[in-house]
Amino acid sequence: MEKSRAMKRDWIATARTLSEALPYMQRHHGATVVVKFGGHAMGDEEAMANFARDIVLMKQCGLHPVVVHGGGPQIDDMLKRLKIESTFIDGKRVTDEATVEIVEMVLAGRINKHIVRALNAQGGRAVGLSGKDADLIVCEKALKWIKDPESNIERVLDLGFVGQPVEVNPDVLFMFIEGDFIPVVAPVGVGRDGETYNINGDTAAGAVAGAMNADRLLLLTDVAGVKDAEGDVITRLTAETVQGLTEEGVIAGGMIPKTETALDAIRAGVKAVVIMDGRAPHACLLELFTEHGAGTMILP
Numbered sequence: 001m002e003k004s005r006a007m008k009r010d011w012i013a014t015a016r017t018l019s020e021a022l023p024y025m026q027r028h029h030g031a032t033v034v035v036k037f038g039g040h041a042m043g044d045e046e047a048m049a050n051f052a053r054d055i056v057l058m059k060q061c062g063l064h065p066v067v068v069h070g071g072g073p074q075i076d077d078m079l080k081r082l083k084i085e086s087t088f089i090d091g092k093r094v095t096d097e098a099t100v101e102i103v104e105m106v107l108a109g110r111i112n113k114h115i116v117r118a119l120n121a122q123g124g125r126a127v128g129l130s131g132k133d134a135d136l137i138v139c140e141k142a143l144k145w146i147k148d149p150e151s152n153i154e155r156v157l158d159l160g161f162v163g164q165p166v167e168v169n170p171d172v173l174f175m176f177i178e179g180d181f182i183p184v185v186a187p188v189g190v191g192r193d194g195e196t197y198n199i200n201g202d203t204a205a206g207a208v209a210g211a212m213n214a215d216r217l218l219l220l221t222d223v224a225g226v227k228d229a230e231g232d233v234i235t236r237l238t239a240e241t242v243q244g245l246t247e248e249g250v251i252a253g254g255m256i257p258k259t260e261t262a263l264d265a266i267r268a269g270v271k272a273v274v275i276m277d278g279r280a281p282h283a284c285l286l287e288l289f290t291e292h293g294a295g296t297m298i299l300p
């Protein structure tokens with residue numbers, strides 16, 4: 001008796017949620033949503049399954065999700081096992097020849113296939129590819145300029161095989177979308193001479209979203225959003241505020257490529273970018289299908 005009453009309550013709550021969500025589902029029908037799934041957001045098997053369920057549901061609701069993933073912590077683990085040292089500059093891994101080989105193996109191999117399998121287990125039809133497939137993401141060597149604070153002279157820091165996307169060919173993604181598949185992209189790019197480049201996952205997601213003219217770019221991570229100096233999540237951000245917070249050092253580490261990506265993506269024509277906690281249950285659905293959304297929205 002108690003159980004059936006509880007079930008009824010659950011059903012009413014779900015029905016109410018669904019009726020509230022319906023206008024948002026209709027508004028987003030046919031929308032392209034690029035979702036960056038970060039290595040930290042992947043967490044455990046349960047987090048992976050929850051993420052996969054949401055993406056498949058988005059597809060069933062008539063949206064066109066495209067997953068671009070990261071895998072920084074998983075690359076760290078593998079490099080540690082192989083006793084290869086690794087350092088980061090402004091959230092980007094300094095990538096020598098030995099490192100780029102491991103990066104490609106981990107990202108385009110193990111992680112990409114793990115996500116594909118998780119999506120397919122939830123009833124999706126996912127296809128994994130990297131930025132090398134059909135020249136999806138063509139890169140040049142990323143250059144990091146730094147200014148010597150004493151002499152004020154600028155010089156370039158060598159990050160090795162870190163790629164800056166210079167050309168994105170999304171036809172292959174549109175082709176899969178047309179066939180009702182969910183593309184899953186590993187952030188590994190190709191140089192004009194065939195070199196392999198390690199692209200920061202956020203940068204790759206932004207470049208793909210920009211080239212597809214996506215309606216939304218969701219950057220899933222392990223924090224609720226961009227936080228201010230007091231540690232409170234900021235719900236809306238503009239380019240100006242991002243610049244100020246970065247100069248003050250409030251936006252730091254891995255959050256730098258995320259906010260840079262968000263601004264670049266908006267300049268390239270993406271309608272809005274949201275930075276949010278990918279481990280929170282149904283994070284993507286809450287963002288797309290409710291009025292209050294989730295995380296930090298970055299707007300033009």
Ligand SMILES: Nc1ncnc2c1ncn2[C@@H]1O[C@H](COP(=O)(O)OP(=O)(O)O)[C@@H](O)[C@H]1O
Pocket residue numbers: 038039040041070072091201220221222223225226227228250251252253254255256
């Ligand atoms: N202002 C900020 N607000 C929120 N997180 C921040 C901020 N500045 C730096 N961070 C850090 O950025 C991290 C997210 O970047 P990263 O670790 O690269 O995530 P992912 O692996 O999901 O791409 C957060 O866990 C947090 O430690």
Ligand SMILES: CC(=O)N[C@@H](CCC(=O)OP(=O)(O)O)C(=O)O
Pocket residue numbers: 037038039040069070071072073075091092093103162163187198199200201202254
């Ligand atoms: C150049 C660069 O830093 N590439 C990243 C690629 C993976 C990534 O971005 O993973 P997350 O999204 O989980 O951080 C790296 O080597 O860690």
